[in-house]
Amino acid sequence: MRLLNTRTGEFVWVDDPRTVQFAILSHVWQTYQDLVQLHLVKGKHGESVLPFLSDKVRRFLEIAQNDGFELGWVDSCCIDKTSSSELSESINSMFNWYGYAAVCYAFLHDVTAPGSSDAVVWESEFRDSEYFHRGWTLQELIASSIVIFLSNDWKTIGSKHTLAPLIEEITKIDSAVLTFDKPLEAVPVARRMAWAATRVTTRVEDEAYSMMGIFGVNMQTNYGEGRYAFKRLQEEILKRTPDQTIFAW
Known part of the structure; x- marks a missing residue:
C-alpha cells in the first residue's frame, strides 16, 4: 500500500x-x-x-x-x-x-x-x-x-x-x-443495495465496484464492461450468501 x-x-x-x-x-x-x-x-x-x-x-x-x-x-x-x-x-x-x-x-x-x-x-x-x-x-x-x-x-x-x-x-x-453496534453482515442484501440506490458515480462500472467491499466480494475490474459489472456483482453475492432478498431488489 x-x-x-x-x-x-x-x-x-x-x-x-x-x-x-x-x-x-x-x-x-x-x-x-x-x-x-x-x-x-x-x-x-x-x-x-x-x-x-x-x-x-x-x-x-x-x-x-x-x-x-x-x-x-x-x-x-x-x-x-x-x-x-x-x-x-x-x-x-x-x-x-x-x-x-x-x-x-x-x-x-x-x-x-x-x-x-x-x-x-x-x-x-x-x-x-x-x-x-x-x-x-x-x-x-x-x-x-x-x-x-x-x-x-x-x-x-x-x-x-x-x-x-x-x-x-x-x-x-x-x-x-x-x-x-450491528455487524454489516446482519443487514439483508436488499437493504444494503438500497443504500446505494440514489448515489452516483462518474463511471457506470463503479456503481458495482464501489459496493464490492460492502458485500465482501472480490472480482476483477474491467472498465469498459458497462452495466455487466453489476450483473457480475450480483452473481458473486449469490455465491457467498443464501440471502434471497437480492431477488426482491
Missing part, C-alpha cells in the same frame, strides 16, 4: 497496512502522476514536495500530522490508475484499507462550520452535501471506525458516531451499523 509522509508529502510503501497507524482523506483531485512529477523535479534538489501539493492534500497532511499521524492516504494520489493491475488490486482492497485506517477525514466542500452559520443552515447543507450522494463514499462511511467530518474551512463538524442519527436520516444506513 502506498502512503504519504505527513511531514514531507513523499511516498512511503507499506507491505501490510495493519502494522502502521495512518489517516485517510476522502476524495481529492490531485493525481498520483502529479505527485510523481513533483518527486522527480523537487527530489533532485532535496526539497520537500509539501509546499507544492494541492491545498486539499497539504491541509490534510497538516491536520493528520497535528493529530499525531506520520502517514496518510489519499486514493487519487496513492493509486496509479494507469496500471490496470494496481487499480484492480486497490479497488478490491479499499474497503479493508478504510477499516485498517485509524481515522478517515471527510472534507465537505459544500458545508460551512456549525459555528459559522445557524443550526438550520448548517444542517440543511450537511443533508444536501455531495458526500452523501457519491458512490465511492458509501464504503468509507461504513468501513472506517472513525470518520471526522470537516467543513469547507477545515473545521471539525463532528464524527459519524456523534452524528449517527442524522446520518441515518440522510442515508438510511442503520446508525447501529455506522457505530459498529
Whole structure:
C-alpha cells in the first residue's frame, strides 16, 4: 500500500497496512502522476514536495500530522490508475484499507462550520452535501471506525458516531451499523443495495465496484464492461450468501 509522509508529502510503501497507524482523506483531485512529477523535479534538489501539493492534500497532511499521524492516504494520489493491475488490486482492497485506517477525514466542500452559520443552515447543507450522494463514499462511511467530518474551512463538524442519527436520516444506513453496534453482515442484501440506490458515480462500472467491499466480494475490474459489472456483482453475492432478498431488489 502506498502512503504519504505527513511531514514531507513523499511516498512511503507499506507491505501490510495493519502494522502502521495512518489517516485517510476522502476524495481529492490531485493525481498520483502529479505527485510523481513533483518527486522527480523537487527530489533532485532535496526539497520537500509539501509546499507544492494541492491545498486539499497539504491541509490534510497538516491536520493528520497535528493529530499525531506520520502517514496518510489519499486514493487519487496513492493509486496509479494507469496500471490496470494496481487499480484492480486497490479497488478490491479499499474497503479493508478504510477499516485498517485509524481515522478517515471527510472534507465537505459544500458545508460551512456549525459555528459559522445557524443550526438550520448548517444542517440543511450537511443533508444536501455531495458526500452523501457519491458512490465511492458509501464504503468509507461504513468501513472506517472513525470518520471526522470537516467543513469547507477545515473545521471539525463532528464524527459519524456523534452524528449517527442524522446520518441515518440522510442515508438510511442503520446508525447501529455506522457505530459498529450491528455487524454489516446482519443487514439483508436488499437493504444494503438500497443504500446505494440514489448515489452516483462518474463511471457506470463503479456503481458495482464501489459496493464490492460492502458485500465482501472480490472480482476483477474491467472498465469498459458497462452495466455487466453489476450483473457480475450480483452473481458473486449469490455465491457467498443464501440471502434471497437480492431477488426482491
